[in-house]
Amino acid sequence: MLRTTAAVVAGKAARAASRLRGGGSALPGLVAEKVDPGFLSHALADVPRGIVVVSGTNGKTTTTKMLVAVLRGHGLGVFTNPTGSNFTRGVISSMLGELPMGGRLKADMAVLELDEAHALKFAAAVRPTHALLLNVARDQLDRFAEIDHTAQLLASLAEQTTTGVVLNIDDSFISRIRDRVADGVAVRYFGVDASIADRLPEIQEQDVRFDDDFVPPKPGADDGLLKPSDERTFEVLFGEPGSGQHVGPLELQQRGLAAMINATAATTAARMLLGDEFDAARAEAALRAVTPPFGRGEVVMVDGQPLELVLVKNPAGFTVALGTYGSTPVSTMIAINDNYADGRDVSWLYDVSFESLREQGVAMTSGVRAYDMALRLQYDDVSVDAIEPDLEEALDAFLAAHHGQPMRIFCTYTAMMSLRRVLAARYDLPDIGEEAS
């Protein structure tokens, strides 16, 4: 107990210090983890209604936020890690703000966003009761090496899960994980309705292992299927159309097919977690109120004009972002760094098609790999007005040249953190650690 109290105190101190500096959400967690390796299992020991891990390549932050909103909309106290810091240390960091000195969290449920590798580390410390597994795509191959390997990590996570898993029925990397869960663990699926199945290639990876005899699952009465009516309005259908339950129609604040699929995943998981308590009207109200997480279409008002910050980190995600935002003509900047958190290999930029930017052109490329990004755009015949590796100088020039116009910046993780810091010093912008909700 003493050791845990010491860990909480040390971690809280580091958290306060790092918040003053305005950055780094994982450092305080590192401090607490060093002082007490059993910290996580102790902190989560008294969470009675379940520990839910959300993992997969794309959509973790948005889906987690939606799931938490729906659960809270049903009156539950939910602990989560809302910072997008989806490593184990990030989870501990976010806990430190809410922990009493005894080190045990007071919440009905914990919903944690963890990346694939760290989800397994987490499961080694605390076995999750539920797992919501979204998709597998090429992302930071320098960290995960191969898609097959990433899929394996998620399958191992499912094996560690004690009560229920929710799987993406349309992503065979994920749906085939059904064969890996322990006896007695419930399996549910989310996916898209047959009416829009032709849009799936826009957003997900092709599984090339199709020479085995895998037969995809068929959706049942507890599996949620997305039926959109336009880019923002949709229903989630359970069971046969007309006969089963449905959630919606409702409109999200965040645009695009990917956000609606995330909402479908969150709704399906919430329905599993809440059982008979699940109420469609409450779920709808909660989903309607969810604001885009920082970096997922977050808008900063700059002298009366919107500046959108869009996080990009892998081909599927960048393609979705271009599909979601690329059609409205705004001044565009792209900032690419190649630090560890960004993915050190920038080859993936050649798996993204930038043709949707051709007409408008790109005003500025920036970041450590500004020239590589400009070169990539040249090969898609997209004009680039300026190249400036220094992020702050690039931002200044971009804002000055496009004063009074709507603007959008696509950026990798650390480039976004730097740009956000500069913007936060000048404009009204929620602190990353404590997102406005």
Next chain:
Amino acid sequence: MSNLPLQDVDVHIPGEPEGSARVPSADRAGKGVINLVHLYPREMSIYGDLGNTRCLAARIRRHGYSPVVHQHHPGAQFPAEPHLLVGGGGQDSGQVRVEADLEHIGDRLRELAEGGTPMLMICGMYQLFGNAFITVEGQRLPGLGILDVTTQGNAKRMIGPVVLDTEFGEVVGYENHSGSTTLGAGQAPFGTVRAGFGNNGSDRTEGARMNNVVGSYLHGPILPANPALADALIALAAEKATGRPFEPVSQDDAVADQARMRQVRRLVK
């Protein structure tokens, strides 16, 4: 082999115009038609290697020639007159899926290589162009033997940015491989490592070159930031295709040069 129809459908190469697999009519062929073949784009181009094909096709056009971009899939008929071949990296499952086809077209590939057809084989395809791949468990998987190299599977991956000195000048890229490759006695490397691991992390060699076949571990993809290499391959292909010396058009590669020089400056101590 598979009952899914997707297998024979070409993948989208970002940036490439529609119909670039079609042969142009004679009046639109410019200085000549160059048949560019990407081997197994679906299974073997995981790290942006399609960018090499896009780069070659775009530069062939900029030099005044007409590329025909052919995607060769497992089980399909191999194109009749390839002038330039490219292949990329895959994961183990992808590699398994192309082995039978590679064996089937192996004689043709060896014949083309001996005849001087330029080829660029990256990562997984570089390994498959070698003598053999020996798995961690000691199993020997034979390769095409076009390059005199042998690759030993490894528990540890060699990952990170790379700078090489090559006959095409400084070359930058990114490696990500678990195989450790050794050159045969007379086998020339593609380059000498100035930063990064290279073939095996110990002898400072990277890749291999035999006739006009270049094998390398470098993604990036390798060609856009290293246009001298791209144009050298195109020059050889143009000669093959037309029977005349390459007639280049001067290119503005200022952005590529900056991208490359900045990586060299960051990585070479």
